[in-house]
Amino acid sequence: EPEVTQTPSHQVTQMGQEVILRCVPISNHLYFYWYRQILGQKVEFLVSFYNNEISEKSEIFDDQFSVERPDGSNFTLKIRSTKLEDSAMYFCASSAQGATSNEQFFGPGTRLTVL
């Protein structure tokens, strides 16, 4: 069964460093998303991406964050200058069509620890 994959599973970085989290969505899906879950808190929407551009973003997704689809398979989330409060589990998701009508499938997550 097709699934969303994410690498790395765990990333440790120093405050102020840049990190790139990688995702491979399900191959025939067109819509891609990033979410985060701070330990013990709710899952929070960050951004959605379609046709090589951001379609929606939350107030969390500020100038420190960026997303890119560098090739036909990968979808990345970049955090330019990490802060302690960026420590969280980051989930990538994809859907065949827009999320207003379609089920989203999630990857296993990347645990980001900022020291």
Place this chain on the structure above:
Amino acid sequence: KQEVTQIPAALSVPEGENLVLNCSFTDSAIYNLQWFRQDPGKGLTSLLLIQSSQREQTSGRLNASLDKSSGRSTLYIAASQPGDSATYLCAVRTWHDMRFGAGTRLTVKP
């Protein structure tokens, strides 16, 4: 602003019992509602998606209902098994984003 609440926060039942998990939301202007399962330290596994025009969806032992006008959804699990132990999340899709509840942590005891 859409708020999603799940009650109870935790639930422990003996194996074989039927159970209901609740999800409520404050704004009925939703596109759909999705139920997920999350195992400790893991990602989210999609269980059921209900469109705003639908009243219920079924998959195996799971049945989810949606009453958009009252801002409620329930997830019914029949004949629970120890393997059902996990945190169950509901999420509502609005025009701008997807809002999650905090989840119900279910433990099914053998």
